[in-house]
Amino acid sequence: MDSEDSDKVQIGENKFVSKSILLSHLNTYNLYYKGGALQLRHREEEGEMIIEGLLNVFWGVRRPIRLQMEDEKEAGRPRPSLTSLTDQSKVFSEEKEEAGKYILEFLNSHVFTVYASYRNDCVCLVGFVTAHLAGEEQQDSTLSDRIARAKSDVGGRRISGRRLGIRRVRRNRCSFNGHFYNHKTAVFTPAFGSVTNVRVNSCMTTAQVMRVLLNKFKIENSPDEFSLYIVHTSGERHRLKPKDHPLALRVLRGPCEQVSKMFLMETDQVEEVTYDVAQYIKFELPVLQSFIAKLQEEEEREMQKLKKRYADMQRIIKKYMRSLADSTTR
Template sequence: MDDGQDSVQIGESKFISKNTLLSHLKTYNLYYEGQALQLRHREEEGELIVEGLLNVSWGLRRPIRLQMQDDKERIRPPPASTSWHSGCSLDAQSQKGTLQTPLPVKVTEPEDQSNGRTVEEEAEMESGKGREDSPQLLRTKSDAGVWRRGARRSPSDQRRIRRHRFSINGHYYNHKTAVFTPAFGTLTNVRINSCMTTPQVLRVLFSKFKIENSPEDFALYLVHTSGERVRLKHSDHPLVIRVLQGPCEQVCQVFLMEEDLGEEVTYDVAQYIKFEMPVLQSFIIKLKEEEDREVQKLRKRFKYLHCIIEKQLQSLTEGSTCM
């Protein structure tokens, strides 16, 4: 079989025929009919390529750190006189030269709340000066007030910022909570194709959510409802394996876990995971009884063989003596 033309690679030295994959893909898309999780396929130079969204569940036990950098620009802290909580525009601070120096203005004294006119206006009226003789400067906010409030982001700027930063269950970068652990079992997704291996999928996932941790410290696991847990190897192709496992998340899920904390659980072991402790203890007692019975059988057998061998040796000794 020509692996490049008639089959699709799912791992190191592991291939599956195109017809088998297309059959599973049809079932997969029927399950997600009308949803964004449907997968597309095409052929390029005889190679079948499947692409679309892969659901990944968070299974981390340790916190991760979100990157502060977006669009190759690092958000710089404001001057010491300005607090992060003062509502200043971070976009304006990250772009040099975008803020112009405000024009010097004359700051008027506070208004007289009783008549709505300033103290200067009252003094001018009392001295008999008309408005034509005294040009009036419009009241403005002080420079300190302008800098304290800052410019509001336009809707287009807000969309531009969020276009390059996806939230993890609604959690965007925040200086106070940039280090956190996603809720266990919550779902996310990443757009990949069937040619991508496990390390490549991890890099795309970490790039999407701007995670600062190294993808090499994490791994993907197939977790079944039975408790069976299989780690995807570096040479595996997660999207193809997901299609072969079937679309139902209640039967099998792809989990992101730490490389040193995740562990594989075989099917034989997984059969006993969901039993209660008293049931497991009863299993142990029965296994112990069965073990004792087998030990007794072996002892009787070896004792019988031992007797036979001794009789044969005794008969041979007596025969040699008579001669």
């Protein structure tokens, strides 16, 4: 009994498949994706066969999903203190003083020697520049005194970055297919049919695979709102149970996504479609209407046959009852 169990691989709740069959499908799967990132690896641990690799999942949600705005709280940037502002004002004052000296030296060495006829005008210009610089230095010293007094009044408290005109830069994080989102776009609906992938193994259940997928994109919605579906090109749609193993089922159904795909959809928005129903949903509306008309005609014929049958039985029973009544009266 143990040897039989060791030769099987669980693919769902009370569902098993032999290792040889799964390995054969795995070889076909890897041959299809030869040299690609979707090739799968397999190994054995304590007699159990484990397949691992990337699983393609297609987005099929219709309603917006909520995304986490930030992965973690950013450390606040150091805010400038009043002391740093005072030091900056001193630096600006020194730079202005050096610039004024340079202008005076330039005027004395060039303007006065070359344009002697305009000496008086130049002297006036030098006086104006000197007076202007002296006024700015006085304003700077006054500003420094005010800042020092304000520093003593507030007792060294820090001024908020908003009052100083400093804005924090919010980091944008890349999401679905290069979509960037932040606090303004924290609600997002992936394009229907767009594909993503997650790294899983054949031991992971449907619930575990969905949690990995939602955590990959920091989706705040509850995993209970979604389900994994296998959708065929014929229109057949089958929902995976919570205890199913999606990667093993994907291998067994084959690698070609033109035949079937695995979708993430809302549980309350999607219904399963059986194979019998899927045979008809691909037809055009006039063809479906003709099918319905044929079914109604067939239903009417069967109803008439059934009514005639019961009418005949009723007539026979009544005839027999009359014969019994006549025999008793005699």
